[in-house]
Amino acid sequence: MMKYATTSILILAVLAGCNKPDSPTIQQQAHQRWYRTRANVLHGLASEHYQSGQLDKARAKILEALAMDADFAPGRTLLGKIYIEQGHYALAVGELTKAQEMMPRSADALYYLGVAQEKAGQTDAALVSYRRSQELDGTNMAPVIAAAEVLAGQGKVRQAQLYIESYVDNAGGEPGVFELAGRLAMMQQEFAKAADYFQQAQDLDFDNLGYIESLARAQYFAGRYDLALANLTHLAAQEGYPLTSSLHAMLGDCYTARGRIREARDAYMQAVELDPSNAGAWLNLARSTLTVGDPARAIIAARQALTLDGGSLDATLLLGYALLRDGQVSGSLHLLRPAVDRYPASAELLCVLGRAHDAAGDQSEAQRCYDAAMQVDPSSVLARELRDNRAAG
Numbered sequence: 142m143m144k145y146a147t148t149s150i151l152i153l154a155v156l157a158g159c160n161k162p163d164s165p166t167i168q169q170q171a172h173q174r175w176y177r178t179r180a181n182v183l184h185g186l187a188s189e190h191y192q193s194g195q196l197d198k199a200r201a202k203i204l205e206a207l208a209m210d211a212d213f214a215p216g217r218t219l220l221g222k223i224y225i226e227q228g229h230y231a232l233a234v235g236e237l238t239k240a241q242e243m244m245p246r247s248a249d250a251l252y253y254l255g256v257a258q259e260k261a262g263q264t265d266a267a268l269v270s271y272r273r274s275q276e277l278d279g280t281n282m283a284p285v286i287a288a289a290e291v292l293a294g295q296g297k298v299r300q301a302q303l304y305i306e307s308y309v310d311n312a313g314g315e316p317g318v319f320e321l322a323g324r325l326a327m328m329q330q331e332f333a334k335a336a337d338y339f340q341q342a343q344d345l346d347f348d349n350l351g352y353i354e355s356l357a358r359a360q361y362f363a364g365r366y367d368l369a370l371a372n373l374t375h376l377a378a379q380e381g382y383p384l385t386s387s388l389h390a391m392l393g394d395c396y397t398a399r400g401r402i403r404e405a406r407d408a409y410m411q412a413v414e415l416d417p418s419n420a421g422a423w424l425n426l427a428r429s430t431l432t433v434g435d436p437a438r439a440i441i442a443a444r445q446a447l448t449l450d451g452g453s454l455d456a457t458l459l460l461g462y463a464l465l466r467d468g469q470v471s472g473s474l475h476l477l478r479p480a481v482d483r484y485p486a487s488a489e490l491l492c493v494l495g496r497a498h499d500a501a502g503d504q505s506e507a508q509r510c511y512d513a514a515m516q517v518d519p520s521s522v523l524a525r526e527l528r529d530n531r532a533a534g
Contacts, residue, residue, distance in 0.1 A: 183203065187216075188219060196227055214243035215240075221236035222253055233260070234254065247277075251270050251277065255267040255288075264291050267287075271288040282308065292304060299329065305318060306322055316341075319345070332362040339355045353375060354388070361395065369391065370392070374392070385415065385416075393405040393409040393426075403433055423449065427459050431459070436464075440460065443463050460476060465500060485517075489514075492510070494510050
């Protein structure tokens with residue numbers, strides 16, 4: 142009898158083993174489905190709060206969702222994005238790492254993991270995440286742009302430039318790729334190339350004033366003054382657009398290149414009003430003011446330029462000449478005589494000093510200055526003309 146009892150016990154044990162304790166029951170599966178459904182609903186509410194900028198409410202809702210279903214990967218992704226926006230980068234890395242482990246082929250989770258890693262200072266890890274994200278979704282240019290930005294931030298500008306340029310043919314309608322390619326070309330001082338890239342970005346997003354500004358800057362440095370002038374005047378006409386001192390100065394240079402000196406003067410005046418510490422703008426204001434026949438105002442502007450940049454030969458020359466044009470001969474001589482000792486290789490300075498001596502009636506000293514200018518620069522047309530005229534006189 143004991144033999145049969147033992148056999149029955151073994152059979153019961155085998156049968157009991159068919160219903161493993163680790164396998165979810167039908168009831169447990171139903172609960173899991175309900176928790177996942179509820180988590181999805183809460184995720185939707187959290188997403189709405191996130192989109193409207195209500196980050197605390199979004200975080201509260203998504204934490205509630207994850208409390209119901211800890212394996213809800215979209216919730217981990219959203220929580221990571223919220224943490225990024227709130228500046229909790231280490232927490233964001235943790236959440237997005239979990240999300241990526243749950244969804245190893247999610248390009249979105251990898252991209253935001255890269256963002257969190259970059260913000261946390263883990264730039265090498267961020268590069269890996271961005272590149273893996275792009276490999277999973279070749280249509281999304283955001284990881285490409287982000288990876289190039291990281292490379293540039295690491296000082297690898299040329300590498301970043303080559304990387305972003307390898308994607309421009311596939312950029313389609315993404316102006317950000319061309320904009321970044323333009324910025325990197327500017328950093329490499331490849332201004333004509335930068336202008337072409339910015340033009341492509343602006344063609345794709347015609348109303349983006351930032352692209353127009355970047356385009357104007359590139360055109361200016363590439364020497365395309367007519368095109369730069371057109372874009373700068375367009376920006377100046379936009380109500381409320383913050384045209385900076387440097388942009389007004391560029392506008393002045395473009396007007397000067399076109400021979401529109403009064404408009405150039407007005408642009409330089411705007412530049413110095415916006416930034417009184419801009420020595421270059423003061424110098425150009427003095428030059429344009431003198432050109433339109435106002436030496437008194439040119440003296441004021443040139444003095445300001447020289448105050449800001451005491452070592453400027455151009456400011457010294459311009460102030461000396463403006464004083465001479467204003468009839469202040471002694472003041473011009475007082476400024477220019479010691480300047481010759483500081484800039485002995487400047488033929489132009491010697492010429493202006495010679496003219497000041499001429500105006501003071503000291504012809505022999507004027508002749509000496511012109512001769513010295515010819516010795517410094519035998520090809521100087523101005524020095525030869527002044528010397529020959531003085532000799533003939």
